Amino acid sequence: MNAFASGQLDLAPRRRGRRSSIGTWRWSDRIVLLGAWAAGLTLCAIAGAIVLYMGVRGIQYLHPSLLVSSPEAALDQSHSGGILDPILGTALLSLIGILIATPLAVCSAVWIAEYGRPRWLGRIMESSIEVIAGTPDIVIAIFGLALFQTQLLAGFSFVSTVGGAGASGGGVFGRSFLAAGSMMSLIAIPPIFAATREGLQALPTHMREAAYALGKTRIATIRRVLLPGVRSNIATGATLGISRIIGDTAIVVLLLGASLRIEPAGSTPGLDVLRGTGSTLTSFVYDNSPAGEGNAPQKAYAAAFLLMLLVLALNATVNLIARAHERRTGQS
Amino acid sequence: MRAGPITHEPPHLAALADPAPSTDPHVPPVRRIVVDREPTPVRPPEDRQTIREARTAGPERLRVESLTVTFPTRTAVKSVSLSIHQGEVLALIGPSGCGKTSLLRTLNRLTELTPGARRGGRVLLDGEDTDEMQDTDLRARVAMVFQQPNPFPMSIFDNVAFALREQSRKRPRKSELEPLVTDALRRAGLYEEVREELDRPALRLSGGQQQRLCIARAIAPRPEVLLMDEPCSALDPISTGVVEELIHELRRDLAIVIVTHNLAQARRVADKVAFMYLGDLVEHGTTEQIFEDPRATRTRDYVRGAFG
Numbered sequence: 001m002n003a004f005a006s007g008q009l010d011l012a013p014r015r016r017g018r019r020s021s022i023g024t025w026r027w028s029d030r031i032v033l034l035g036a037w038a039a040g041l042t043l044c045a046i047a048g049a050i051v052l053y054m055g056v057r058g059i060q061y062l063h064p065s066l067l068v069s070s071p072e073a074a075l076d077q078s079h080s081g082g083i084l085d086p087i088l089g090t091a092l093l094s095l096i097g098i099l100i101a102t103p104l105a106v107c108s109a110v111w112i113a114e115y116g117r118p119r120w121l122g123r124i125m126e127s128s129i130e131v132i133a134g135t136p137d138i139v140i141a142i143f144g145l146a147l148f149q150t151q152l153l154a155g156f157s158f159v160s161t162v163g164g165a166g167a168s169g170g171g172v173f174g175r176s177f178l179a180a181g182s183m184m185s186l187i188a189i190p191p192i193f194a195a196t197r198e199g200l201q202a203l204p205t206h207m208r209e210a211a212y213a214l215g216k217t218r219i220a221t222i223r224r225v226l227l228p229g230v231r232s233n234i235a236t237g238a239t240l241g242i243s244r245i246i247g248d249t250a251i252v253v254l255l256l257g258a259s260l261r262i263e264p265a266g267s268t269p270g271l272d273v274l275r276g277t278g279s280t281l282t283s284f285v286y287d288n289s290p291a292g293e294g295n296a297p298q299k300a301y302a303a304a305f306l307l308m309l310l311v312l313a314l315n316a317t318v319n320l321i322a323r324a325h326e327r328r329t330g331q332s
Numbered sequence: 333m334r335a336g337p338i339t340h341e342p343p344h345l346a347a348l349a350d351p352a353p354s355t356d357p358h359v360p361p362v363r364r365i366v367v368d369r370e371p372t373p374v375r376p377p378e379d380r381q382t383i384r385e386a387r388t389a390g391p392e393r394l395r396v397e398s399l400t401v402t403f404p405t406r407t408a409v410k411s412v413s414l415s416i417h418q419g420e421v422l423a424l425i426g427p428s429g430c431g432k433t434s435l436l437r438t439l440n441r442l443t444e445l446t447p448g449a450r451r452g453g454r455v456l457l458d459g460e461d462t463d464e465m466q467d468t469d470l471r472a473r474v475a476m477v478f479q480q481p482n483p484f485p486m487s488i489f490d491n492v493a494f495a496l497r498e499q500s501r502k503r504p505r506k507s508e509l510e511p512l513v514t515d516a517l518r519r520a521g522l523y524e525e526v527r528e529e530l531d532r533p534a535l536r537l538s539g540g541q542q543q544r545l546c547i548a549r550a551i552a553p554r555p556e557v558l559l560m561d562e563p564c565s566a567l568d569p570i571s572t573g574v575v576e577e578l579i580h581e582l583r584r585d586l587a588i589v590i591v592t593h594n595l596a597q598a599r600r601v602a603d604k605v606a607f608m609y610l611g612d613l614v615e616h617g618t619t620e621q622i623f624e625d626p627r628a629t630r631t632r633d634y635v636r637g638a639f640g
Binding site: 204206207209210211212213214215216217224225228229 | 440
């Protein structure tokens with residue numbers, strides 16, 4: 001286009017690469033290019049430094065025995081136990097969060113992509129999810145605390161007896177795996193929603209038409225054709241959601257409590273754990289760092305290294321899902 | 333004649349498109365698919381021929397009465413009347429953009445899914461006005477095969493079974509579906525090639541096999557009419573030959589309407605041919621008559637390759 005416009009087409013053929021030579025650039029352009037290179041390389045260096053440092057520290061302190069023993073409250077680091085409970089806590093919170101978030105996010109994505117009428121309601125719904133996505137997790141946490149401290153939801157959380165012996169009316173409640181998990185679902189909804197909606201919008205129209213032409217209703221088309229078609233998108237979104245949940249600290253600290261071990265509340269098996277308190281890898285790192293109470297930085301490094309490995313593994317999973325999906329649809 | 337009710341809720345595409353500002357205060361912007369039964373003024377083109385009632389092979393299945401289809405920017409089909417009989421293949425021919433596909437898609441009310449599409453005239457299936465029917469029932473009786481093979485991303489078996497499931501409240505078992513699925517695959521001439529691998533993903537099949545799978549899927553619920561929108565244009569000559577033979581076989585039980593750009597194909601597969609030009613049905617008659625002895629000059633020019 002440019003060649004046509006400037007009439008350069010009828011000049012003799014030039015050496016290849018001449019146009020991209022920096023020598024012909026203006027100084028301001030050269031500086032910006034240099035800045036772009038520098039910024040990119042710096043970020044790579046920072047990422048590499050984090051992984052390297054955590055790797056060295058982690059390999060130094062992360063003994064396999066830590067993974068299978070519970071933490072102990074001890075000042076001596078050699079007696080302060082392992083990180084089994086935080087690992088289980090992270091897994092349980094992710095499970096609760098993702099079980100609540102996935103159906104909600106997928107349903108709203110289907111509604112937006114396949115119905116979306118009236119339009120103003122669709123816009124409100126999309127903005128609401130954007131608001132949730134943009135809300136700092138500490139705000140979600142304090143909101144959850146307010147929510148679960150109402151008498152109506154008291155059954156979902158344990159009653160802390162700190163400060164008032166027994167259930168004498170002075171107990172504090174509002175914190176439990178259920179409370180933290182349901183608020184965690186909020187931070188997992190946006191990625192699942194976005195991935196599902198994008199997947200639905202990318203499905204070709206002829207797929208829907210094929211189903212309608214077979215006399216299928218809209219809902220049968222969604223259930224049997226469209227949702228199976230976006231299965232990998234949902235999986236990608238859910239994996240991203242999990243990695244956000246396991247990386248979150250604020251909600252854990254405010255809504256799960258700060259005990260090191262998983263402490264069930266009540267006597268119903270299963271429900272007692274959900275109503276109880278515990279810790280996750282993130283809250284364990286916080287508590288054991290010099291900023292927290294435990295001051296066991298070695299354990300904190302071990303847990304942080306494990307946390308980083310988990311998140312890296314989840315990101316790799318996302319890439320694998322996307323690549324498998326590309327391979328499958330590329331064949332069609 | 334009356335202005336008809338809304339017969340279908342806004343479809344997926346309409347849901348995403350910006351609502352066009354409605355000039356009619358009685359029509360809210362979301363209700364845009366309106367069945368307009370007001371008689372459309374018939375434009376008398378000088379070379380319009382009286383539609384010849386040819387010898388018919390079976391009972392009349394579909395009857396199209398002064399059908400008009402308009403889109404916001406153009407009129408695709410202008411007051412076309414046709415009748416389609418069981419046991420015969422009707423080919424719609426004509427240059428691109430002449431309303432062949434729009435006409436075809438109106439026969440199973442698929443045009444309703446296009447935002448802004450309006451329709452005038454009537455389509456009768458076995459004497460019953462298709463507007464009075466549930467769209468899902470209509471489409472189960474008037475099946476369609478598309479230009480691009482479009483199997484669903486599931487197994488071969490599930491593709492065919494999908495058409496059969498959900499017809500009833502109760503979900504049929506796989507063992508109940510198996511004979512129906514194999515029968516449909518057999519009638520589509522695909523069974524011998526895929527009998528060992530019914531659980532393979534349908535998208536692994538070749539293009540011609542995919543199209544025959546789509547035909548099997550379409551005929552599995554035993555429809556009365558089969559609409560085919562250029563079913564061979566994405567296929568190689570050998571697959572095209574297979575599909576054309578299939579059309580010969582299938583017409584015993586079905587009325588078939590096929591849109592094609594390929595005049596030789598129309599000649600090979602069709603019993604009757606309708607020539608459309610710029611939305612008008614210019615001429616309609618037996619294949620022999622249209623190709624050997626066309627009455628309108630435009631038909632003659634087109635079948636002799638003077639334009640198109």
